[in-house]
Amino acid sequence: MPAPLTLPRIAWGDPSASHRALLVHGLGSSGALMWRLGDALAEAGWHATAVDLRGHGDAPRSLDYTVAAFGADLVSTAPDAGGAWDAVIGHSLGGAASTVAAASDPEWTRRLVLIDPAIHVDGRDASIVRRSQERAFADSRIEVVQQEHPHWHPQDHELKIDAVRRASAWAVEQTSAQNQPWDVRAHAARLTVPTHVIAADPAVYSIFTGDLAAEVLAANPRITMSVVEGAGHSLHRDKPEEAIRQLQEALACGALSDRREPK
Known part of the structure; x- marks a missing residue:
């Protein structure tokens, strides 16, 4: 894997909590924009950590x-006390990167x-x-x-503007340009941990639906998979209560037994 960068963190909840989660944002976003999920996890007794991905927020820049x-950055990102994350929650690009990380290191x-x-x-x-x-x-x-x-x-309005202003436009552009093809299906097939996809509603807009989801x-x-009806790609902002x-x-x-068929 490529050489990792050290990612900046923010956190919600008691650091001594017995359950630890990592939140990973999407393209052009930031760790702070995962606040709704971090806050809910903290209320449920978790310690939730969000990172800024490379090229985003306060994270290091790269080529x-x-x-x-x-x-690779995520694989090298561990809980403060060490060991494995109890859960990693990734949106969009963060979901793809988390899939690669978990497939590369089953103990992560x-x-x-x-x-x-x-x-x-x-x-x-892609367009x-x-x-x-x-x-x-x-x-x-x-x-x-x-x-x-x-x-x-x-707060999502405010943080979205902040995320765009602090991200590298070049990094965001290169994320699309350098991933040709953009395809981590083989990594998803190799996952050994329980994995649940919370998909957006294709009637609004989803990038995980139809033949791809079925495959x-x-x-x-x-x-396994479920769908947040009435929500678009940023479903944790569109329908936060149902997403949570x-x-x-x-x-x-761990992994839901209800394997809902993709629409």
Whole structure:
């Protein structure tokens, strides 16, 4: 794997808690934008840590923005007290990088929860992701985010603007450019820990749905799936209460027995 970078952290909950979770954000985002999940985990008795990925927030910059490099950083990110994470929760790019990390080191975490993960991104989805990031960096006024996502919490509006302003536009651009193809399906097939995907509603927009979702689930019986209806790709901001409910269920069960068929 590529040489790892040391990622900055923020945390919620009692550091002495018996359960430790790592939160991994998506492309163009930041660790702080995982606040809703971190806060809920802390209330449930967990200690939750979020990182800024390379090229984002306060994290070091690099020339390498492959998913393998993001994954290498995560493999070298351990709980403060050492040992394995009890759970790693990754959104989009963070889900892909967490998949690579867990496949590379089966002792890194005891379970995965992937939030609309970017397991395979090409064609139309690649274009949508690229245009979305270009718009965000072209106009980072909070009014634009509020207009596009009026249902988000005000702190999500604020933190999204902060994330864009602190991220490297070049790093975000290179993440798309350097991952051709963007495909971690083989890593997902090798996962040995219970893994649950919380997917977005394809009627709104999801990058983990249809034939792709069916293929990934069929390739590994340890992977299960549920859908947050009415939520788009950033489902933990679109429908936070339902996203948190499904996250807590996944963490309680390890791997859900309800393998819902992808839409």
